[in-house]
Every structure is written in structure tokens, then in C-alpha cells.
Amino acid sequence: MIQAPDIGKMILEHTADSHVIEWPFGLGETHLPHGWMIGGTDFAPTKHVVFMALAAFLVFITVWVGGRQVARRHATGKGPRGFGAGVEALVLFVRNDVAIASIGHGGERFAPFILTLFFFILYCNLLGLLPWGAAPTGNVAVTGALALLSFFVIEISGFRALGPKGYLKTIVMVPPGMKGIGAVIMAIIMTPVELIGKIVKPFALCLRLFANMTAGHFVILALVGLIFVFANWLIAGGTVVFVLFMMGLELLVAFLQAYIFALLTSVFIGLMQHEH
Numbered sequence: 001m002i003q004a005p006d007i008g009k010m011i012l013e014h015t016a017d018s019h020v021i022e023w024p025f026g027l028g029e030t031h032l033p034h035g036w037m038i039g040g041t042d043f044a045p046t047k048h049v050v051f052m053a054l055a056a057f058l059v060f061i062t063v064w065v066g067g068r069q070v071a072r073r074h075a076t077g078k079g080p081r082g083f084g085a086g087v088e089a090l091v092l093f094v095r096n097d098v099a100i101a102s103i104g105h106g107g108e109r110f111a112p113f114i115l116t117l118f119f120f121i122l123y124c125n126l127l128g129l130l131p132w133g134a135a136p137t138g139n140v141a142v143t144g145a146l147a148l149l150s151f152f153v154i155e156i157s158g159f160r161a162l163g164p165k166g167y168l169k170t171i172v173m174v175p176p177g178m179k180g181i182g183a184v185i186m187a188i189i190m191t192p193v194e195l196i197g198k199i200v201k202p203f204a205l206c207l208r209l210f211a212n213m214t215a216g217h218f219v220i221l222a223l224v225g226l227i228f229v230f231a232n233w234l235i236a237g238g239t240v241v242f243v244l245f246m247m248g249l250e251l252l253v254a255f256l257q258a259y260i261f262a263l264l265t266s267v268f269i270g271l272m273q274h275e276h
Helices: 007-015 047-076 082-103 111-127 140-169 180-230 233-273
Strands: 020-022 029-031
Touching: 007 180, 020 047, 047 082, 047 111, 082 111, 082 233, 111 140, 111 233, 140 180, 140 233, 180 233
Parallel strands: none
Antiparallel strands: 020 029
């Protein structure tokens, strides 16, 4: 009799970080080095680090190959088609309809950063849909680092655009025209609110991406586990159909979450660039 797998262990091994990488088609696994201690912290690469590096490499290949195809067709005077046309359409959409449209005047300066976020998060999400893969965006440390990077870009660019006095107004908020004791009271009340608002933005970016990517994997793997729990052909058939539907939904979510992260980052940058 075939022993049912440990569903909980299967879910955690797929979603959690580790020092083991599984190869496709049952080709075994590779144990990554560990114990690279620096100041009490292990800096050895983990599974999520490897897949982040793979995602970064795929971003480079996508943009490089797509750019070469577009340049070649422009040089010959031919219309866009194929892979290059798809990449160009996606780049133009994120640049014009996400970055520039949300940031406003001067948004083209931030388009490369927003495009990098979008493609990197997209590939991280897609790699997690592979049976032997891993989604680095299902790791709160990864999404937290991305959110922190966005936070620094938002605040530093806002400081440069508004100047010290203008930036201070985004923290110490006093309604225009209000003076005297009323202005002091409003500053005392609103300053903590404004500071909390600044802190909440990276938390929202971090937790939204992490929760959505992790929840999807938990649902799919839990549904797959029902096949082994009930060991019934009827239930197994229905479960397979529903899992395929969920996988299609997760494919949509992978694109949607990359788009939302890029969009919200653009909106937050725009709010700081044009605080008035």
C-alpha cells in the first residue's frame, strides 16, 4: 500500500527557504553550502537567493534579446512582431501607463527603476509556479527588501524634489492659512499621522506581495494533498481540474502582483514629487 505523503511537510518545503535545491524530472537535489558566518550572520546562499539570481538573469536576457530584435526590425524598416514586439509592448505599457502616468512630470527618470521592479518581481513570481521551483517573493525578507528599496527611492527623491523645507512639510503638516495656536495643535496632531503614513507604505508593499504569493501556493498544494487524503478517483479528478484552474489564476496573480507593486511605488513617488 502506498503511504500518503506528509502534506504539511510538502507545503512547507515548497514555500520555505532552505539550503537544498530540487532538480526537475527527478534528477535529484543539490545541497547549497552554509555556515558562511560574518558577524554572527550566515551569508551562505539559500534556495531563494539562487532563484533571485536566476530571476535577475532572466530579466537581463529578456530585455537584451527583446531589445536586439526590436532594434534589428527598426533598422530594416519592418513592423514589430514576435518576442521582441511583446517585450516592447510590455515595456511601453509599464513606462507610459504606470510610471509616467502615476508619477507625472519627470516620471520618465524613474521608469528604469519601475521597469526593473516589475520584471524582477514577475520572474520571481513565475519561478514559484514550477513544481521544483521557488518563489522568492513568498519570503517576507525578500519583499521587505524590495519595499525598503522603494521607500528609500520615494523619500530621497522627494527630498531632492521638494528641498529641506518642502520635505519637512510632508512630516509636520499644517493646513494652509492656519496660524498661531491652531497651527501648533494641528502640527502636534498630524505629525505622528504623517510619520505613520510614511512607515505604512513600505509595510503595505511588503505584506501585500508576500501574502498573495504565499497564500496561492498554500491553496494549490493543499488541494493537491486532498488526492492523497481521500484516495478516491472521483475526488482526484475534480481536484485536478480545480488545481489547473487555480494554477491559471496564479499565473494571472503573478502578473497582477508585479503590476500592483510597480503601480503603488509609482504612485508613492508621484505623491512625494508633487506634494503640493
